[in-house]
Amino acid sequence: MKLFIKRGCAYCDGFTVYSEKGEIVCTAEVKANTSIQIFLRDSSSALLSSMRYNTFVLNYFSIRCGKRMYVLVPCVGRHFAFAIYGSTFRFTGSLADGSFSMLNSGGETIMTQNKCWTSHGEGYELNISEDKYAVFMISVALCADIFLALSESDPVPT
Secondary structure, three states, X not given: OEEEEEEOOOHHHOEEEEEOOOOEEXXXXXXXXXXXXXXXXXXXXXXXXXXXXXXXXXXXXXXXXXXXXXXXXXXXXXXXXXXXXXXXXXXXXXXXXXXXXXXXXXXXXXXXXEEEEEOOEEEEEEEEOOHHHHHHHHHHHHHXXXXXXXXXXXXXXX
């Protein structure tokens, strides 16, 4: 499955996820008050996942997809990356480049993300191997973009 993510002018303007045919698959509303919350909804406005950027002691994202909860902790090493808790997926690549992959426990690629340009403007192209992983993979991609947007003003994000 190939999807395209387009951010509004700023991350707080939300995101739109398009199919290869240019149809809107889902949208993400962003609320930024004392914390950042993201709500991913399908075309009928049903909630698919919710995310929150938490800054208590350690900066991290929490993702709720259905009844499952995941935690993404940004890691600064050779590349910006995420450590993922609550799943067997592994992150590989670099957040800073906007290009990364998610692998399952067997090392098979479940999702790749790359920067791209579409008729909707600059965004990200996601290639997801199985539809059942789409909501979680879109959620990870949104968290990655928000992390990058927040780190643009901070040369060494935490």
